[in-house]
Amino acid sequence: MSLLELDGLTVRYGGLAALSEARLRVERGSLVGLIGPNGAGKTTMIDCLAGFTPATSGRVIFDGHNVTSMPAHRRTRLGMIRTFQSLELFDDLSVRDNCRVAASDPRWWEPPADVVRPGRKAVDGALLDDTLASLGLTAFAGLYPPELSHGHRKLVGIARVLVRKPDLLLLDEPAAGLDSVESQALGRQLRARVDGGASILLIDHDMELVLGICDRVYVLDFGRVIAEGTPDEIRANPAVVAAYLGADAEPDVGMPPESVVPSVPSIGGATA
Ligand SMILES: Nc1ncnc2c1ncn2[C@@H]1O[C@H](COP(=O)(O)OP(=O)(O)OP(=O)(O)O)[C@@H](O)[C@H]1O
Ligand SMILES: [Mg+2]
Known part of the structure; x- marks a missing residue:
């Protein structure tokens, strides 16, 4: 299963x-x-998987449980943890404390109790240190989010979910705002975690990232799954080229360099 x-x-x-x-x-x-493409329904899928928006029909099975109607916090406790496309950090907590709050209690969106009574639940300090180090954040651990670049704030958001040791991590555009070096480093970290046993569903417009590290890729267009396959199959799929990879005129879709999509016959032609 x-x-x-x-x-x-x-x-x-x-x-x-x-x-x-x-x-x-x-x-x-x-x-x-x-x-x-933008508006295809990717965030909606994560919203629905995580219990933030209800399914009109259909079902979601997670780890053998039918979670379709389960509230978000119960899905979180089962081990399904999401990030948000728009970044939300506690500006008055350091990077380290942002992660500690997230790791210390499943109800991390209730910060006062955790801040007033820090340590009431054990935080795995070694895991926290390792996570910050793996994302290149060690030097920033004592800084506050407003002191960080957008890219580093995004990485803190990812660190906050990783320290919770999710069974399934739902990532909504984690590379948005990262430069190519940061994005590649993130990709190596995500791949390493999956090779270590984690499971990840990754949404991103950075095709170099997605097609470079994923085992399988699904393509949504107007709310429908129009393709599924290995990265190589996706690169070569005419429907995907027409709906998405061909839309290189749109700068915000993160069209990769041509070297990343060598089998795409006519980039841009399908949407001209
Ligand atoms: N809460 C909402 N109420 C009404 N319409 C919504 C809501 N959320 C999303 N939509 C619409 O649903 C469609 C899918 O949006 P969604 O945010 O899932 O797309 P997306 O693939 O994540 O796009 P992007 O790449 O821009 O993040 C869009 O037409 C959007 O306007
Ligand atoms: Mg989205």
Whole structure:
């Protein structure tokens, strides 16, 4: 059985089907990518998987549990943890304390209790140190988010979820705002964690990142899964080229350099 299975998942916002009959699998110990144009429904899928928005129909099975109607906090306790596309850190806590608060209690969005009574639940200090080091954040551990670059703040957001040792990590555009060196370093870290047994569903527009590190990739367009396959299969899929990879005229979709998509026959032609 897959760690995560979603079948026939549909999410409607009023008259808009943001997600239509979507099917996706994440096997244990695998890194799965989810790509697609702006507005394709990627964040909606994570919102629905994590319990932040209800499914109109379909089902979500996580670790053998039908979680389709389960509240978000219970899914979190089962080990499914998400990041948000828009970054939210506690500006008045240091980088280290941002991570400690996140790791110390599943209800980390209730910071006062954790700040007033720090340490009421043990935080794995070694894991915290290792996580900060792995993301190149050790030197910033005592700084506060407003003192950091956008890229470093994004990495703190990722550190905060990693210290919670999720069974399934749902990452919504973790590389947005990172420069290419930071993005590559992040990719190596994510891959290393998956090779160590973690499971990740990764949304990003950085094709070099997604196609470079994922085991399998799903492509969404207008709420529908239009392709699934290995990175090589995705690069060569005409429907994907037409819907997404061909849209290189849009700077915000993070079109990779041509060397990354060698089998794409005609970049840009499909949307001209
Ligand atoms: N809360 C909401 N209420 C109504 N419509 C919404 C809501 N959230 C998203 N949508 C719409 O659902 C569609 C899918 O949006 P979603 O944010 O999932 O796309 P996305 O693939 O994550 O895009 P991006 O790459 O820009 O982050 C869009 O048309 C969006 O406007
Ligand atoms: Mg999104």
